[in-house]
Amino acid sequence: MNATLTDKEFEQFQSLIYQQVGIKLDTPKKSLLTSRLGKRLRELQLPSYQAYYDRVCAKGGEEELTQLVDLISTNKTDFFREPGHFDFLREQVLSQVQATRSLRIWSSASSSGEEPYTIAMTLTDAIPDRSRWDIKVLASDISTRVLAKAAAGIYDDERVAQLPQDVVRRHFLRGKGEQTGKFKVRKHLSEMIAFRRINLMAPAFPIKTPLDVIFCRNVMIYFDRSTQATLMGKFYRYLRPGGYLFIGHSESLQWIEHQFTYVKPTIYQKPEA
Ligand SMILES: C[S@@+](CC[C@H](N)C(=O)[O-])C[C@H]1O[C@@H](n2cnc3c(N)ncnc32)[C@H](O)[C@@H]1O
CATH class of the missing domain: 3.40.50.150 (Vaccinia Virus protein VP39)
Incomplete structure (x- = not known):
């Protein structure tokens, strides 16, 4: 299956995402949306971007809208970011x-x-x-x-490694057995x-x-x-x-x-x- 995102479909997604989430996808983002949504289409075995759009807009489509937001936004964050x-x-x-x-x-x-x-x-x-x-x-x-x-509240050790050792000791539990390499708050x-x-x-x-x-x-x-x-x-x-x-x-x-x-x-x- 090789679906193409038409201009009309892109505009539909643009206005849906803007209305629901406040995120403005400008035209250069079309290729990003094509590739990220394309993967989701294949997972859901949907034949076209229109079919995916219809699913998001259908009753109960709220959860899929969340997935869509995950595909286009970044969740990047860190402990003590901007200290x-x-x-x-x-x-x-x-x-x-x-x-x-x-x-x-x-x-x-x-x-x-x-x-x-x-x-x-x-x-x-x-x-x-x-x-x-x-x-x-x-x-x-x-x-x-x-x-x-x-x-x-479970994080990989490379995320927690940015923190001073005494902070880790006070605020995290070190995983054991299957949880080795993980830290729990x-x-x-x-x-x-x-x-x-x-x-x-x-x-x-x-x-x-x-x-x-x-x-x-x-x-x-x-x-x-x-x-x-x-x-x-x-x-x-x-x-x-x-x-x-x-x-x-x-x-x-x-x-x-x-x-x-x-x-x-x-x-x-x-x-x-
Ligand atoms: C880059 S992260 C920022 C995390 C943290 N505030 C920081 O500065 O490290 C942006 C977060 O905003 C969330 N987000 C995007 N649109 C949103 C909306 N309309 N309402 C609530 N959260 C939203 C995303 O899911 C994402 O987790």
Whole structure:
């Protein structure tokens, strides 16, 4: 079977992906979509890209849409990626919530979990009387595949090898027997985190308590300006006054309308009431 992705089919996928996920696939991405989807077509034994499109749009096609997103987006992440945010969390945010000893953080495109576990490691190491604090980290992503990996909390040794030995000892269990070469995050980290599937395109998010910090790193880059602006409006509503938004190092709010106060590169704050 050798299906061809016609221009019309490509346009259908472009608008579907844009509407559902916010990702704008420009024309040079046609060959990427052809090759990545082609493999999926063969796995599902579908005769054409149109047949695949129809399957994604059909009732119950939501799970396949997730697969489609996985094919076109990157899930690249790391423990302590862009470490300045974790320093800021420890040095600035913690002192501001010291009086209430309560903290709500959302890792909103958490991929395979390295980001929320880094938040949990940072807080555990920085708060000596942790048991007297009320801390909750929400970790979400559109992809159920990466979320399952995140919730399992099991990583290959080459990923964990980037971390200092004492950090590994405090926060990971070394696999034995069949699990040799793997590391599992310890319970004190996973207990802090709830994993959920949330599409950042949704008009509202299932979050009731105002947030102290939102991490939205290395996902906005896929969205166009109007999608980014809408998302910033939503984040603004879910943050408490004085709460912070962290974005990725190659992202900026410079060209979009928003109400945040600039703190320093990639860090923004909702003004105090
Ligand atoms: C490059 S990873 C970033 C991971 C992490 N935040 C970091 O900076 O290391 C981007 C993640 O965004 C997720 N994503 C893409 N579109 C999304 C959407 N509309 N809603 C929620 N997550 C989305 C992808 O599934 C992917 O896991």
